[in-house]
Amino acid sequence: MTQVTHLEPVSGLAWSVFRGERAEVMRALGREHADAIHAFRSLPGGSWEAQVRRADGVAAERLDAVIASTRELLPVESQELAWIAEGAGIAERDMWARNLRGDLGRDGTGCSDIAFTTDAGVVMGHNEDGDGELREQIRLVTLVIEGDPAMTSAWYPGMLPSNAFVTTSVGLAFGMDHVPVVTAQTAGAGRHFVARHAQRQPTGEAARGALSRVPCAGGFAFDVADAAGRADLIENAAGHVAATTGRYQHTNHLRLLDGTSDGLAVCDGDEWLGESMHRLSVLRGCGTPTSAQDVLTALRTPGVLGRSDDLWTFVTTVVDTAIDEVVLQGSGAPWRGRWSAFARGERVQL
Template sequence: MAAGIREQELAGLRWLVVSGERTEVFRALGQAARADVHAVQDALPERSALHRWAATERGRIRVGRVLDATHAACGRQLAELRALAAGAGVDFHDLLLANLRGDLGVDDGTGCTDLGWRRTRSYVAHNEDGAPALDGRLMLLTLLVEGDAPVTVQWYPGFLPANTFTATGNGLVWGINHVQAARPADAPGRHFVARALQQAPTLDAAVDHLRTRPSAGGFAYTIGDRAEGRVVVVESVAGRTAVVEADPVHHPLHWHTNHLRHLPEPADAPIAAPATDDGARAARSLGQFEESVARGKVLSALPVPADDPDAQWYLDILTSAPLPDGVHRTAAGADPLMTLCSVVADLTGDGITVRGPAGKTAEMALSDFAQGRAAPATG
């Protein structure tokens, strides 16, 4: 039976809701977003260099090791990407390389900022930063796959829907930040691990999933649990994990950008510049690392409120100003990225605020958002 597709809008973002059997869902998704999948792939600045590198002996070995590990640990998620490629009429290998680019030790830039808060109330807030060419391509996607808990994600067409902000029908939300891994592990691709994470029934199960399935490349997750209000940060990078939980008494506010805060950084682990023979690319990556550190300095200087702040407090932090005063990205000057969407999830109040293109903002119930039910007022 063919999958069902419903299209709606939130805060100026296109929102697809796809339901049905797994393979049919991803094939139908590829068909519905075919033009966007092609456009996003064509807009990837590292695409040509990545394909050239993957064709070398070193590249083929690296891709083979990560792909073997992904087959073993995340075969279902790999099949989802294959169905997406078929529906979009795109070569599967092209989409695979794009989805593995952060797992291969090549430069993957920076992007995204997360905030987590737990005291009497709990929040998770996320800035999704991407290339200006992707403005208007980023969309919301709800997957209602038979046998799965519902999940709504921010989605870049052509990527496995996993590497951005996620809200699940099991009451979990998280934002994801890229962390460069110069020497990736022989482990599953991080997008595939993150996609499998979306079926975790509890926060403890989510943390256990990331501890027992470390990824080849690097993601930092800021995860919140609507039922209990707990918030944790998990760094999962190059086969290693670190977990830090927000302490409502002593340390309620946590932030993350695109560099490690909790894992140690010895020379043979994730570092600022990727393992590459191209000195220009290494220098660019170092500059991006320093940009992440600069955003971190802004966030570390935030005064911790005596009382629980409201959603607007987080939205102001994420959107009020670019560096050196804030973390909002505008693709101005030397910065190659812009903030494409900002999200604040109020775990305690079951609410979510989404700020899309041109500052268009909408509020709705977080539980409805995860289920793909939308009828909010937009301002």
């Protein structure tokens, strides 16, 4: 039996906690949010509708190939998506089209990250950016699934809970930045599924290994904060992987991989590439952060903070592992809580 609990919102973000066996938790996630999922899927002229048309048209062959590859490489995570679709009463192929939006070719922009290590731990911050049409829909969900670490995620209805900021009960936090891929690696897995697989791991070492070992069909830059005191940036795009550790900033273009490699090339005149590079320059202009408050301030700076129909910052999240603190700012004032409790679905405010 799945237990569903609705907590008091955090900085304007609704928060639901799901506890139980994997299949029933995922079905309950879809069922509990079926109205929001259907409303977004049926939005006239919306991005999900456009993605289904693309998946049924010019990208149909690639879609089928990436679905098959994802099911082979990551069967558990693929089945989770099917259970969410079942619970919501929506076509599974439509859910795949939505979740593979960045694995079928060039697709928009969004998200900014900052991370650095201290003598005591890691500070990592993430802006979750996306289409302005979704600014009232993003919420928090906690999954407490038997056999997995508990995890809390900023969640888009209709997505596998994995592609936005995630923190887990084994002391890990993840941020994902979209990076453009012109030609998908159809032998890879959907990037949301790679993210979900890594987030289910019991240690930072295992999570970093998963992100380096399983190729993404499309592209993500994965930011991983480990309570043991390590911060990693891993770019995984169209079968190419590169990583760095320590202090970094990232937006939505490749920083570590050679962007001229097969499948990765994006024209210098690309509108969203230019926007990402400008956002990074603004972020750098905020100076070198030395605290969680510095990170929050930088990520909320005009020019980094998204406020347009094309790019909207739904929530800014900052984790400071040394003092076990998480800060979230959505549509309301910043909320500060106990990071370890937050990951388990416990609303402990500081």
